[in-house]
Amino acid sequence: MKGLKLGGFKAPSSLPGIKTDMPRAPSPTSPKPSSSSQPKQFKDGFDAAGAKPPQQPGKNVTSSFGSNPLGHAGQNTLNSYNMFPGGAPQGVALPNANKPFVHANDSVVTLNAHQHQGNTNLSVTGAGNQGIPSHYMHYLSTGEGKFAGIQGVPLHPRPDQPQMVVTGALNGCAVHALHDPKNNTLSFLHHADYSKNGANELKDFLSKPDNKHMLPVGSFTPSEYSHPTGKHGVPTGATPFIHYTQPSGNRPGQWTIAGQLNTFKNGGTPGGRPELMRPTDLKVPFVQTIPVTP
Template sequence: MKGIKFGGFKSPSIPKSSGPNKPSAPPPVESKPASKPSPVKDGFDAQGSKPSTSTVNPQPTRQPGKDVTSSFGANPLGYSGQNVLNAYNMSPSGALQGVALPTAQKPFVNASDAVVTLNAHQHQGNTNLSVSPAGGQGIPAHYMHYLSTGEGKFAGIQGVPLHPRPGEPHTVVTGALNGCAIHALHDTKNNSLSFLHHADYSKNGKAELDGFLSQHPNLKPAGSFTPSDYSHPTGKYNDPTGATPFIHYSQGAGNRPGQWTIAGQLNTFKSGGAEGGRPALMRPTDLQVPLMQTIPVDVP
């Protein structure tokens, strides 16, 4: 896959790595970094919590740190190249007012039913992403929830416009990746995009995706961001890196059409937890590949 060089979306190919260790629960809150942090699970929620499939109505909580939402929103790819993004605990409880969530029986929800307000706050070296109900002050975005392996590995959103109009969300956010994958799919029935969060892809992901697509013949692969793209050895113990992903639509220059891109910032753990149970992240050390990885969504 391709890594980003700022000023362009493509750079020379990078070597693939083996899949990461099996995801497990996040390490406990600690005052100092562990000598060798334990691997963590993908997703949004803190240790001991579980993604909710209900539609509760939590109130937005005030985020600590400096509000950098406008800086991130003006140039997400450029901002991400200079700042450590953190997508853990984006939602106060894993469900949001007015947002439909997927189930194993219905893995896709309509993108129009998964609109949120995205904000970014810089705190203790991390730019913490958070989502609250739609209509707030921030960036309109589509929220892509996930299901753990035991609940059904696939969860996503459907009906994302190939070329969103002004005022429509130009960003899709989902949880952190440590073994999972994100797939972009072209829905040939209505010429729109679907995005899919694929849990535990590092085990048998390709065969699972092939099986899923055989049941949805209208969906055609348009790009995937997998552990081979983001999981690379780093640090003293060669621990595999994780990634903070987001999907963004960039307008084309002049009258040219725009482009959706799956972006992933590689990261590793600085400490097990901070305020609200969100683990603290840092840039990987001794990384032999670009910090930012990008996969263009390719629709014929």
């Protein structure tokens, strides 16, 4: 594995399919956009040079996003590319092909959000910093295992436990929620290249002896987030996040998989992120939600 990467970014290709090879800068669609609009000089997730993460530019809007994630996502363009340039957050365990899940206790990070150049840029640091306590869900490409996730997430976390799960941008990948009835906890899984043969792959994955006890209780797949946008009909990608809401009174709370649809505005912004924008001519809501229902 070539270092730590966050998210399942894949280069979009011309409709109706989606290209799903190793993460890289997006390929031009047909007809080709101008070179100035093509993302450049950025890498996905944590895979970026540098000894430590630079200070995030822009206005700090962490409290706005943390207090109302869906509301903030409905009014702002979220950007999860290059969330931690310089290396893995301290204390975070990483899955691999032989061990696709890490325990939730070993996935805790601190999430922050800063508005810059029209985007709400999400960034993570190690646990215990000032910001939103969250779980980080790693990404493995097809050649590295394809499945990566966290397990042991409380079905109903206490106020002092993380109530957010973050992963990277989706463009052909999927996010699944799984319930373990033996201990009544949740697992979350980042599934690379789902658009190729995802339903059968998930079925095979859950048939393995170590996974048979897990039951699927919600999925966010390309059928939910990949839609034509703009005059060329370029398929949208998504910025996913998973959050827990506690209603008023004594009613039980619930986890929800959320995904904000987006497309590329330009690339090469400071900090190694492409600049994203709200898609045009969408026939579906800008923010998609999938309830997690054990």
